[in-house]
Amino acid sequence: MSISRLVVWYRILPSGMPRKVKGRVAWALLQLAAAGLRGCTSQSTPAPHWAAYVHRLREQGLRVVTIEEKHDGPFAVRHARYVLGGRVAVGSTVAEVVGNGSYHASAAPKTDGSYPAPAPSAATGAQNERD
Secondary structure, three states, X not given: XXXXXXXXXXXXXXXXXXXXXXXXXXXXXXXXXXXXXXOEOOOOOOOOOHHHHHHHHHHOOOEEEEEEEEOOOOOOOEEXXXXXXXXXXXXXXXXXXXXXXXXXXXXXXXXXXXXXXXXXXXXXXXXXXXX
């Protein structure tokens, strides 16, 4: 399955509304959530456009802290380490591709803010989502 088919639902705690991100931005959110306080860099978690993904997450209201790190030596460089800030509930579903190229999110947040387990097939009655 292509990363462009990934859908991630999240909620900023304590009382934020459930929202979703898609594709590589969704992948970046999952990476940041998994990394915790260690955070992500382009070296630890290779991706072509980390700064762009972080920008999009910030546009969605998520707090992402940028820590600038310097390296000494003959090839001294600086790079950014991104750390997800605040409290965020992240529930992910991998969307399932159907014959016509569209896909269904196999799970969405419940009204109480919890996230159900992904359904085993696209025939769950979920609405079609398009990139």
